[in-house]
Amino acid sequence: MGNEISKKEIGERIINLRLKKGFSQDDLAKSIGISRPSLTQIELGNRGISFSEMQKLSVVLSFSLDDFVSKDFYSKQHLELPDEAEENIAEERISVPTLNINKFKNILLYILEHCSGKPNVGETVLYKLLYFSDFNYYELYEEHLTGANYKKLPYGPVPQKLDAIIDQMIELKQIEKIKTDYKGFPQKRFIPLEKADLTRLKASEKDVIDKVIDQMSDWSANAISDYSHKDLPWEVTEMGCDISYNLAFYRELPYSVRVYNEEEND
Structure with a gap:
């Protein structure tokens, strides 16, 4: 799979799916049995991901491996993404804090x-x-x-x-x-x-x-x-x-x- 898309693209797609499902980095890392620093490096495109790790991700984030490596990945994600989830992604990316x-x-x-x-x-x-x-x-x-x-x-x-x-x-x-x-x-x-x-x-x-x-x-x-x-x-x-x-x-x-x-x- 790593030969089909780059590590950077893999990382970006994992971020997309993680945000869509509402997982924090810590929660997702624990659910597939790796450390959060490892997941961070995967999302940044600095670390490769094994086939077994990708299989676990596909179960937790509910995607097929064929769709993941598809050229139409983002268009498919957009079509399947409800408005409410899209708003949640925007909010998480902006990360608006509340001043105490x-x-x-x-x-x-x-x-x-x-x-x-x-x-x-x-x-x-x-x-x-x-x-x-x-x-x-x-x-x-x-x-x-x-x-x-x-x-x-x-x-x-x-x-x-x-x-x-x-x-x-x-x-x-x-x-x-x-x-x-x-x-x-x-x-x-x-x-x-x-x-x-x-x-x-x-x-x-x-x-x-x-x-x-x-x-x-x-x-x-x-x-x-x-x-x-x-x-x-x-x-x-x-x-x-x-x-x-x-x-x-x-x-x-x-x-x-x-x-x-x-x-x-x-």
Whole structure:
């Protein structure tokens, strides 16, 4: 079968069928007895798929192998796809998160508690710490952390509605905004005036944020911006557009935060 269509085409068709049936990557991988990283690599076209794995997929996703390798695959899928399922696919591909303002505020306060004393942590570094906390958590748990939308801008991913939240927190005297110079450049910084409510953070959420802080909070604005530019979700998104959380599933090392227990060389 691999001689008839490319690995990339196989991956794209599996994505199409998976979304049509409403399977997450994790659910589909478990149902056919492989790891999620393996399925990710198959969907990206980086890993071949065995005949036995394809047979299992055909049962779980309800397709015939003849239809799968057919030149008319997409037209057949379109004809069989009900309107409601088509809408669900569009929604999953867009992956519209819902902003949890209280969670966002507490995570912002938590990061500032640990980092506001560091002279390098101005607005740019803060944005990236928030971005990697959000996207790393989503990659690990398929759940949104703050639910913030991030837009691709020239200096890296920027959380939307942040200005309004910051202004509200300043008004409520939760944080203070100061302007300083750092290495000869003007810098906007934020100082926490109260502690984060840790009862609003799960242990898994705190763990992800702590790891981001440990890894990146000492980096300069230029270093963390350059690093974010090589993260696949930012890299493949068009400038000025929202970055889809689902793209986190296609990261590779060193950006991927999942533990790859299975070697991808089979």
